[in-house]
Amino acid sequence: MTLSEMIAVHDETALAALASVGVVRRAKRDFEAGKATVTTRDDASAAVTADGKTVTLTASGLTAATCTCPATGICRHILLAVFALRAETSEDAAPEQSIADALQALDEADVRKFAGADWDKAINLARISGRATVTQDGANLTVQLPDVEFPVVFLAGQGLAEAVFKGAKTAKRRITAAAVLVVRDQSGAQQLDQVTQNADKTAQISPAFLQRVQTAIVGLVTGVFGGGAVVAEDTVFDLSISARAQSAPRLTGLLRGLVQQSRQQRAHHIHFREDRFLADASRAFALTKALEKHPEDTQLTGTLRRSYQTHPxxxxxxxxxxxxxxxxxxxxxxxxxxxxxxxxxxxxxxxxxxxxxxxxxxxxxxxxxxxxxxxxxxxxxxxxxxxxxxxxxxxxxxxxxxxxxxxxxxDMAATGAAFDNWAAARADIAKRSPTGLRGTGAPVPVLLMPARTGDAHFRDLDQCYELHVTDNSQTTITLNIPADQHKTVEWLHHNKASVHAMLCEVTVADLAQQLTLVTVLHKTRSGPLAALNLTLDQQPEEKTAFGDRALSFLKDKVKSRSTDQTLRPTLPVTQLCHAVFDATAEVLRFGQSPALDGLAERADALQLALLAVALRGLTQQPTTEQALRVSYLTTQIVVTA
CATH class of the missing domain: 2.40.50 (OB fold (Dihydrolipoamide Acetyltransferase, E2P))
Structure with missing residues (x-):
């Protein structure tokens, strides 16, 4: 590749992937201000005077460029020199074959050779990246994997080793290889389920691996509350895509979630919550402890493949x-x-x-x-x-x-499946919802027969509708409806009389049980009940003649009404648990919290003896491990409160 070909493919997108958008913009402004002059240039190299510094570039790529300034890596002067060289480079210098075509022309052996020892991790990362985005930018290609902070930019005419990735150098090879596999999968060149994996897929997790995970979780929690979590993030993410972690999908999911939350915290994202992060970190830490004792328990590892037997x-x-x-x-x-x-x-x-x-x-x-x-x-x-x-x-x-x-x-009421009393329904849910580490987290179905159905209210903060339904004892509970179900809200508003029963999925979200409405059993004009599956079926039109104007009015009406907070009471136990999360975060951040002794006394008063003991232990031993123990107990209490 000549210098002109190399320069031609380094557009602003590629430069931003090497440095940052801000530095690229400043370099472009400096170029437009005339602060760069090309002094020498041939097919192999060039020298540029850039804002008083001397930059030397070769056809080998920008990572081999040098600058007389003290900065390391791709500095502003190197970017300025690229803009100056691009101004003198014809667009025809770019390679004729796009990188997308080049990646499709590769075979598995080529990608395997590039990935080397990271081959299995690259496959695992590609397989969990179902929402990756592949963007064509001229002759180049940008791949953003959902679990990776920075994109991979493949440059036309250059090999896999020259792909641009701004993340950790130790991760570049496996992430680049995973991006290649995603491109080839989406293009149809080779499906991911046809890629050959080296590792034994049935390999069990080992005590040594679990010890490494525990150390990594402690490091990540310490980094999130004390600063400097980037290295710990890379370690946890690397462990989550290892072959051994794949044999424990529950642990894999928790580790990936922790990495995503840590990145949110570094970005000061509004969705980051300390209590949720502590809850997930403590659950992952406790799970590794349990797996040390029971490494083959499928309730702990998660199910990769079910075993079916003949049933009567x-x-x-x-x-x-x-x-x-x-x-x-x-x-x-x-x-x-x-x-x-x-x-x-x-x-x-x-x-x-x-x-x-x-x-x-x-x-x-x-x-x-x-x-x-x-x-x-x-x-x-x-x-x-x-x-x-x-x-x-x-x-x-x-x-x-x-x-x-x-x-x-x-008649579902006669079968015992449907409940017209919410206390009985909650007791049934509790009976069918395993708690602790053996709880699978799978949704639990419950069939409700409301005596009265209220109007839906939109919660801006949670971006969902709330529907209040009342039982035969005049007790009200709240059902959630996803924000995209506008037509469902409209249909329910005009067909309350025809609703016979509602099937909800019970899950745990934001440290509380949540009932999501998924199916409505309603009476039809012909007589028998019909099922309206909210995520799959279109709403019946026989009773609704609702135009766009009316729908717009309904949306305004729903959004303008506030939720009755008396339907969402805060229990003393819940208040205590949130206070414990706050105090635990304070210990992790400052090494102590004056609130711990008072919280231990409140826990004793509420007959939460284990939590009281753990809080006093955190006072005496303010370590990350003890903070995780307190957080795990608190999580179990608040979810079942």
Whole structure:
């Protein structure tokens, strides 16, 4: 490659990836002010006087450039010299083949050779980067992986080693290789599930690995509250994409989440919350301790692949279908059914991990055959008799196997599945929601039969609608509806009388249980109940004739009304837990907190003896490990309060 070809591909995007947008802008202003002069130039090298400094560049690339100023790396003068050389370089000097075509022309052996020992980590990183963005910029290509702070810029005419990455040098090779795999996957050159991995996918996590993770978590927490978390972030992220971490997907997810929150804290992002970070860090730390004792417990590691066994015949009423996506790019369809004789909820569904089977769509699965009894969409709201099925220990039914006969939906109140009393519903949720480290975090379905349905209110801070529903004892609870469900809010506003029951998914968000409305069972004009799956179905039009003007009015009305705070009481236990998080953060930041003794006394008064002991231990031993112990206990208490 000649000097002109090298200079031609270093546009402003590539320069910003090497330095920063601010420095590039200043260098451009200096060039426009006439502060650079090209003194010598040929096909191999050039010398430029840039704002009084001498810059020497070669065809090898900008990383080999030198400047007489004391700064290290790509300084302002080098960027200024590039602008001066680009002004004298014809656009025709750029390579004819785009880097996108060049990357597609590679084969797996080429990428494997470049990645070297980081090959497996590159594959794992690519597979969890389902939401990566690939942007064509002239002949160059920019790849932004969702879990990586800085993009990778591939330059036309240059090899993988010359790709631009502003992050840690130790991470460049694996992140660049992962970006190549993402490009090749999205272009169809080679799908990620066809890439050959070296590591044994069944390898178990080891005590030594868990010790490294514990040390990394402590370092990250210390860095977030004391400053200087960048190195710890890289360590935690490196561990999260290692082959051993992949055998424990729950731990992998927690580690990745901690890295993302740490970056938010460094950027002073509004979404960063100290209590949530402490809760997640303490959960990850406690999980590593548990995995030391039980490394093969699937409730602790998470499930990579379910084991199905033959199940007796089953009467099942399918009540809900939900499409979901994860931050990693994984997506799927989840279907809920209730078996009255067993008094048990069952699920079935289809899902794909990030980067796997790009042709898969949850909506397509919704219209696919299920158990040989018709397409899934048409089975929702039906009572089914299932034969020859297979099910797992966690009541998941295999999608393909089985035979079905259908009947109309039964009275769900008579089956015991539906609740018209919220106290009984909460007791049932608590019974079916494992707590502690063995809690899987999977959504728990609950079917509610409200006596009265209120109006939806929009919460700007949480960016969701709140719907207040009242039971037969005049107790009110709050259901969440995602912000994009405007039409659902509209439909519910005009069809309250036809609502028979509501199926919600119970999850833990922001250290509290959250009920998200996913399906409405409503009466139809023809008589039988019908299921309206909010994430998949269009709202019926038989009772709603609502134009754009009316919808606009409804949105204004919903947003202008404030939420009744009496429906969201703050319990003494909850108040204590939030105060404990604040004091723990103070200990991590300053080494002590005068509030600890008083909080321990309040914990004793509320009969939270373990928390009181832990708080006094933090006073005597103000270490990060002890702070994580306090945070874990607090998390478990506030979630179940």
């Amino acid at each position: 015949d089953l009467d099942l009423t399918l009540l809900s279908a939900v499409q979901w996506t994860a931050a990693s790019g994984a997506r799927g369809l989840r279907i809920y059914g209730y078996a009255p004789e067993q008094e048990t909820w069952f699920t079935t569904g289809q899902a794909r991990a990030a980067g796997m089977d790009p042709g898969f769509s949850p909506r397509n699965a919704y219209d696919a055959p299920l158990w040989g009894g018709g397409i899934a969409r048409e089975l929702i709201g039906k009572r089914l008799h299932l034969r020859h099925i297979r099910a797992s220990d966690d009541h998941q039914i295999a999608w393909d196997d089985g035979e079905v006969t259908q009947a109309p939906m039964p």
